[in-house]
Amino acid sequence: MTDNKKSESSEKQVSEAGLADVVACNSGISLIDGQAGQLLYRGYDAVELARHSTFEEVAYLLWYGRLPGLSEFEAFLDGFTGSMRLPVETVMIMRMFPHVATPMEILRTAVSSMGHWDPDSGVTRLDALMRKAQRITERMPLIISSYQRLRNGMEPIEPRSNSGIAMNFLYTLTGKEPDPVMVRAMDSALILHADHELNASTFTARVVAATLTDIYSCITSAIAALKGPLHGGANAEVMNMLDAIGDPARADSWVKQRLSEKKKIPGFGHRVYRCEDPRATALRETARKITTMTGNTHYFEIAEEVEKTMLANTKVFPNVDFFSGTLYNAMGIPSELFTPIFAISRVVGWTAHILEQLKNNRLIRPTANYVGPSLTPYVDISARS
Ligand SMILES: CC(=O)SCCNC(=O)CCNC(=O)[C@H](O)C(C)(C)COP(=O)(O)OP(=O)(O)OC[C@H]1O[C@@H](n2cnc3c(N)ncnc32)[C@H](O)[C@@H]1OP(=O)(O)O
Ligand SMILES: O=C([O-])CC(=O)C(=O)O
Numbered sequence: 052m053t054d055n056k057k058s059e060s061s062e063k064q065v066s067e068a069g070l071a072d073v074v075a076c077n078s079g080i081s082l083i084d085g086q087a088g089q090l091l092y093r094g095y096d097a098v099e100l101a102r103h104s105t106f107e108e109v110a111y112l113l114w115y116g117r118l119p120g121l122s123e124f125e126a127f128l129d130g131f132t133g134s135m136r137l138p139v140e141t142v143m144i145m146r147m148f149p150h151v152a153t154p155m156e157i158l159r160t161a162v163s164s165m166g167h168w169d170p171d172s173g174v175t176r177l178d179a180l181m182r183k184a185q186r187i188t189e190r191m192p193l194i195i196s197s198y199q200r201l202r203n204g205m206e207p208i209e210p211r212s213n214s215g216i217a218m219n220f221l222y223t224l225t226g227k228e229p230d231p232v233m234v235r236a237m238d239s240a241l242i243l244h245a246d247h248e249l250n251a252s253t254f255t256a257r258v259v260a261a262t263l264t265d266i267y268s269c270i271t272s273a274i275a276a277l278k279g280p281l282h283g284g285a286n287a288e289v290m291n292m293l294d295a296i297g298d299p300a301r302a303d304s305w306v307k308q309r310l311s312e313k314k315k316i317p318g319f320g321h322r323v324y325r326c327e328d329p330r331a332t333a334l335r336e337t338a339r340k341i342t343t344m345t346g347n348t349h350y351f352e353i354a355e356e357v358e359k360t361m362l363a364n365t366k367v368f369p370n371v372d373f374f375s376g377t378l379y380n381a382m383g384i385p386s387e388l389f390t391p392i393f394a395i396s397r398v399v400g401w402t403a404h405i406l407e408q409l410k411n412n413r414l415i416r417p418t419a420n421y422v423g424p425s426l427t428p429y430v431d432i433s434a435r436s
Contacts, residue, residue, distance in 0.1 A: 071322060075415070076257065080113060080403050081246045085323040090330065092246055093117065098333045106216050106241040106396070107131060110188060113246055113403040114181065130182070135189050135210045135219065138168035142197060142207060150202045154195055154391045155284070159274045161194045162187065166267030173265075180409070183266050184402035191395045192216055195388060196223035217241055220395065225383070232344065233382050236337050240375060243330040244393050246400030247371075248323075252276040252283065253397075253404050260405040261415040273401045274394055280317065283393040285372040288317035290386040292357070293350045293377070302356030310364060318373030319361055327368040334374035338381065347381040 082091040090097040093112050100109055111119045111127050119127060141164050148157055166172060169186065171179040197207035200223075208226050210219040217238035221229035247253070256273040260266075277283035296305045306316060321328055342351040354377050358369055376389050384392070 069322070075249055075254065076408070077411075078248065078404070078407060079116065080400070080407060081248050083248050083323050085321075085325050088324060088326040088329045088332075090247070097243060097245075098329050101239040101242040101333055104242060106238050106245070106399075109242045109245050110185075110399040113399050114184065114406065130185055131189050131216075132212050132214075135193070135212070137190055137193050137197060137207075138165055140168055141165050141194070145194070145198050145201060148198070154198055154387050155274070155278045155394070157198045158191065158194055158391050158394055159271055159278070161198070162191065162274060163267060163271040165190060166265060169267070175265075177406075180266060180406060184399075184406070187266070187270055187402065188395075188398050189216065191391075191398055192220040193223060195391045195395065196220060199224060199385075199388060200226075216395070220392075221382075224388075233341070236341050236378065236382065239337060240334065240378060240392070241396040243333055244371065244375075244396035246397070246403065250282065251279075253401055256401040257404050257408045258415045260408045261412055263409075263412070266402070266405060269405050270398060270401055273397075277394055277397060278390060283372070283390045283397070285317045285370070286375045286389040286393060287386045289354075289373055290350070290376040290380065290389065292317055293353045296353050296357070299352045299356045302353055303360045306357055306360040307364065316357065316361060316367075318376075319365075319369055320367045321370045324368065324370070328370045330371040331369040331373050334371065334378060335369075338374045338378040341378055342381040345381045350380055351377045 080093065081097075082094075083089070092100060092109060093116055095112065095118075100112075104112075107128060108118065108124065111124065141161050144164050145157065145161055148160070165187070169183055171182055193207070193210060200207050205226075208223045210223050214222070215234075215238065218229060218234045221233060221237060249257075252273040255276040256269045259269045259272045280288050296302050309316060338351055338354075342348045351374075354374065358373070361367060361369070372393075375393070376386060379389055379392060380386070
């Protein structure tokens with residue numbers, strides 16, 4: 052084989068791989084069965100947790116490795132409500148952001164800024180890391196709700212003490228007492244997005260954590276990775292697509308046209324699942340319930356038609372991002388907040404993985420298959436053609 056041919060075949064091999072099927076670490080946090088369509092958090096079925104548990108209880112489970120007893124959980128919740136305030140400096144910075152900045156960009160910058168005013172800044176002990184994980188988790192929803200109000204000319208609202216993250220997110224976003232059915236739907240959606248093994252943003256968080264940098268840097272990097280349309284950003288792309296289709300009767304031809312152009316349909320496909328993502332199944336049911344309850348069924352009906360055409364014409368199934376948008380839309384949430392909502396949930400998974408990485412750390416540093424030129428003598432610029 053000539054050098055050129057060898058390079059070409061190596062390049063093909065690596066560029067197609069995307070690290071698929073590479074086992075990069077040991078982890079006891081979540082397990083995906085991509086054939087059976089099952090997701091476990093620390094051994095518990097995520098869909099069952101979404102039905103019966105709360106987001107805070109799932110955060111405890113992911114961080115401490117087991118479900119809490121009653122008194123442990125009460126103490127844990129006290130720690131949460133103690134940090135449910137944004138640093139005033141972060142709010143000041145948010146007031147200066149250009150209003151064209153997207154909430155996901157704001158989230159990235161605001162989370163990074165909070166690190167400067169964390170009372171445990173610079174402390175790397177485990178207890179300080181746990182407090183920081185809890186603070187970041189509790190404050191991220193407030194960044195989103197406060198910024199959404201600021202960009203619409205309204206002042207941020209103080210969260211309610213003794214209320215959970217799902218309730219306070221909806222309350223601080225709208226300023227109104229949310230319907231308990233909506234709070235439950237939000238809680239369940241947050242649980243379903245909480246962790247997913249070594250997805251791109253979690254892997255990013257672990258790579259960054261393995262350099263022994265601070266937790267705010269890890270979370271900022273993870274938010275940046277989640278933002279992309281191939282990952283968490285797909286939930287907003289789904290809503291753009293449903294908008295572009297506009298009518299359930301147009302879905303079939305729209306999807307077929309796009310498939311014929313070899314374009315991807317947002318909210319479909321997955322690196323691990325070879326069947327329907329169990330979170331999509333659960334979110335479909337919640338979306339059906341909430342859209343029926345609110346009478347806001349328009350996008351859900353289009354989504355169902357898109358799904359029919361995909362299932363009839365491809366072997367690609369809906370993922371977690373496909374039905375979340377129709378659910379949030381029926382709750383009155385604008386589409387630019389869909390990916391930030393994913394982030395306010397996934398932060399518990401990111402922090403669980405960061406803690407796990409730090410318990411048994413080694414710098415993550417793979418190798419590349421070199422496909423560039425061989426040793427080339429330097430020629431002075433005056434002598435180059
Ligand atoms: C929370 C999350 O991150 S979930 C994923 C969110 N992302 C999206 O929904 C974006 C749309 N989906 C995609 O781009 C991909 O399915 C990804 C990025 C999620 C997974 O990508 P990969 O594992 O690299 O799968 P890959 O892109 O190689 O697809 C495999 C096959 O399925 C097809 N396929 C995958 N996803 C789609 C899709 N959304 N629409 C149409 N076809 C698809 C591909 O065209 C390919 O077909 P081929 O073998 O005939 O060429
Ligand atoms: O696991 C993945 O690659 C993407 C995903 O579904 C998630 O992050 O929830």
